[in-house]
Amino acid sequence: MVAVLFALAFIVTIPGPPAVGQVGFKSTTILQSQTTVTGQPIEFPLFRNQFTGILLELAPGGETGVHLHPFPLAVIVLEGTVTVEMEGHPPGVFNAGQAFVETTMKALLVFAGEEGKAPLVWRAGATPVGLKATPVIQTKTTVIGQPIAFPLWGKDQLSVVAIEITPGGQAGRHQHPVPTFVYVLEGTGFTVEVEGHGQRVYSAGQAYAESMNTWHNAFNRGTGLAKVLVVFAGEDGVPNSIRP
Structure with missing residues (x-):
């Protein structure tokens, strides 16, 4: 089976009653961490902030080649099983539905990075095998043109939430005080209405900055x-979403 990942470490389900306005809506937190998988503190860049999303597909027996990331990166495994070998640390094995913050990785990647700087750096002589990388998005602004600005102070934290909405359902009115990246896994009628800015419709494989x-x-x-x-791309103690 081809391993498919999404980069942005634990599986956490937060139960509770639905918020006002939610219909057919399910939210599961699959990542909330202030450190990488090897214990490094997450530190977002200070200037020229941008989100970069890359979909990686790795064939059985394939490998990415030895590399590193200069920016915080969350990885979400969409299909298959992935083994990550990190020099000086024991290997990690991740299955579909799991997520982790990368030090070295194989996945669909979302980087909280900086304009003009490469999100991946390969070691000289490293040779990827059976690897396909497809750019999903690279943006310095939100969907309504606001500049992306990562937190400057506090404890930087990456969180990943899986959302499901049934046909005819809705998330309920809300807003985000932190930079937010969205990737559509399934569906053709995922519609976002932003007050004062109209609506946009997204299908599977599309991404945007909220x-x-x-x-x-x-x-x-x-x-x-x-x-x-x-x-x-938030910080400890600051809510990722706010509802009326």
Whole structure:
């Protein structure tokens, strides 16, 4: 089986009653961490902030080649099983539905990076085998044109949440005080309405940077289940989402 990952470490399900306005909405937190898989503190760049998303597909027996990342990176395994070998640390094995913050990785990647700097650096002579990398997005602004600005102080934290909305369902009115990256896994009618900025419709494989500090709502106006992954570049103690 081809291993497919999404980069942005533990599996955590947060139960509780739905918020006002939520219909057919399910939210599962699969990552919330202030450190990488090897214990390094997450530190977002200070200037020229941007989100970069890359979908990696790794064939059985394949490898990415030895590399490193100069920016915080969360990795979400979409399909298959991935083994990550980190020099000086024991290997880690991750299955579909799991996530981790990368030191060295194989995945669909979301980098909280800086404009003009490469998110991956390969060691000289490293040769990828059976690896396909597809750019998903690279943006310095949100979907309504706001500049992306990662937290400057405090404890930087990456969070990943898996969202499911049934046909006709909605997320409920909310906003985000932190930079937020969204990747659509399934569905064709995932519709986001941003107050004062109209609506946009997304399908599986598309990604965008969500509006900040602006009320909006997400609807599933398609005929099948809508599934999205949401990555928050936030900080400890600051909520990723706010509801009225």
